Amino acid sequence: MSDTKHHRRTQAERRAESRQAVLDSACRLFAANGYADTALEDIAIDCGLTIRPIYHYFGHKKGLFAAVNEVAEQRIIASMQAVAESNASPTGLAQWRAYLDLCDDPGFRQVVLIDSPNILGRERWNNSPVSVAVRSTLTSSELGNVAEQFRSTLLQAVVMGAFAEAALTIAAADDMAMARAEAEQLMEVLFSGVWSEC
Structure with a gap:
């Protein structure tokens, strides 16, 4: 043997x-x-x-859920990295589409969008590896004064919140394909200025 x-x-x-x-x-x-x-x-x-x-x-249960959430976060980060590697100049819209691909999974939505903010708190999400990755895509240069730093933080919160709420709304729609197409158009209009500067 x-x-x-x-x-x-x-x-x-x-x-x-x-x-x-x-x-x-x-x-x-x-x-x-x-x-x-x-x-x-x-x-x-x-x-x-x-x-x-x-x-x-x-x-405890919350500690186990935090570990499960970290697994989900790594899926988001891997998806964002794949977009960055496959595009010469990846845009926020490309990352948004990759994010929605993950949110098509009901289990992912349950853990990341529904339970995580309630169980682990919004502060945990704000300091998560995903938020750090999003911040890096939304900050194109060194930030100067306090107002610019606050504006950047506010922008990150708005983008993350918009992504999460849109994903939940799409998931609840009777026609998810139509809802996703409409959401993509809306996100492109809302954030085109932001993404063009990133």
Whole structure:
């Protein structure tokens, strides 16, 4: 027999696998059922563990949800990076389309747009890696005075809020394709000046 068949997992490997199993189950169940309707016991059953490892790895339900939210945030960042790499001069509209592609996933909407602001707070979102990435695309030069810095912060909040609310409105529409097309036109009109300067 080969050495690989005799390889015994270390305790660290087993812990990493258990942690990942919990996180995978949590991503799936929080996305399907929402934060309020997902119990830690449900996650433990789904991943075939007891509830004890969940507390060990994540502390509490909110800590586990924060980890799930981070997974979703990494999807946003990866999507934005893909847009940047595939376009010589990516625009906010291109990033908006990539963002909407993610928001077509009901589970993503549930975690990022519905539950995250309520469970983790708006301040957490404002300081998230996604907001940092958006800030970098909306700030084209060094900011001078306090008023310019505030204007930049306000612009970021407006753009992020518009993206989130538009995505939720599109998701609730009877004709999502029509709603998305209309939203794209509106976003292009509203932010064309901003994006042309970025």
